Amino acid sequence: MNNVTSLTEIKSAKISSDFQKQDINFDIAKLRNACNEVLKIKGFDTSLGIPHFAAISLNQIPGDPDSIKGSKVRGVYWTKPDSTGVEVSRDVKIDESKYTEFVKDFEHTYFKEVYDELSKKYKLGRVRLLLKEPRSTLSWHRDPEPRLHIPIYTNPGAIMVIDKRAQHMPADGSVWVTNNLKYHNAFNGGEENRVHLVACVLDYKFN
Ligand SMILES: [Fe+2]
Numbered sequence: 001m002n003n004v005t006s007l008t009e010i011k012s013a014k015i016s017s018d019f020q021k022q023d024i025n026f027d028i029a030k031l032r033n034a035c036n037e038v039l040k041i042k043g044f045d046t047s048l049g050i051p052h053f054a055a056i057s058l059n060q061i062p063g064d065p066d067s068i069k070g071s072k073v074r075g076v077y078w079t080k081p082d083s084t085g086v087e088v089s090r091d092v093k094i095d096e097s098k099y100t101e102f103v104k105d106f107e108h109t110y111f112k113e114v115y116d117e118l119s120k121k122y123k124l125g126r127v128r129l130l131l132k133e134p135r136s137t138l139s140w141h142r143d144p145e146p147r148l149h150i151p152i153y154t155n156p157g158a159i160m161v162i163d164k165r166a167q168h169m170p171a172d173g174s175v176w177v178t179n180n181l182k183y184h185n186a187f188n189g190g191e192e193n194r195v196h197l198v199a200c201v202l203d204y205k206f207n
Contacts (some may be wrong), residue, residue, distance in 0.1 A: 018179035018206065019169070020034065022148075023120065026114055028173040031152050034110035035129065037196060041105050044131045045073060046164040052136030056129040058111055058197070062101040096125025096145065098198045111197070114150070118199065122148065125200030132158065132194040137187035143180035146204045150175050150197040152159040157189030170195075177204045
């Protein structure tokens with residue numbers, strides 16, 4: 001293998017990574033302030049039926065507050081729950097493209113600026129703050145579309161696994177797009193909550 005070949009291989013490996021750090025950054029102090037403000041207005045909805053998981057929706061279908069309640073906060077996913085390895089679908093399909101209205105109660109926070117900035121660059125579906133409690137995990141599952149992550153509160157033991165690869169995403173204002181079309185999981189092995197802003201991205205293609 002010559003140098004040119006190996007460089008090409010390294011480049012293509014980077015392009016095909018299931019964790020893609022984006023060329024955009026936000027202010028982590030402002031993100032944390034915004035998160036704290038939102039939490040003062042509305043606590044995490046812990047009634048979603050998924051243990052140790054909770055969410056707050058930042059956008060909705062215009063004029064439709066029901067679009068950010070119950071199963072619509074979760075959305076469809078596929079999982080292999082038992083020893084048969086047979087895939088099953090859970091929850092309801094969401095028309096992500098209809099989620100175009102930022103929730104009025106949070107318009108005064110930095111998240112509105114973040115939402116507007118992201119909307120210039122990506123076609124977004126639902127945008128949520130997702131809470132992962134300490135020492136907890138999601139199911140092994142796949143989603144209908146890629147997801148954009150902005151870590152707000154995290155710790156070294158909060159890790160996402162896609163297929164066979166694990167990645168910690170630091171809370172430093174950086175933005176990641178993850179290939180949630182492949183089987184994945186996220187766990188929080190720390191002793192503090194993990195909070196990410198997570199957006200469904202409708203126009204992002206992985207190789
Ligand atoms: Fe997922």
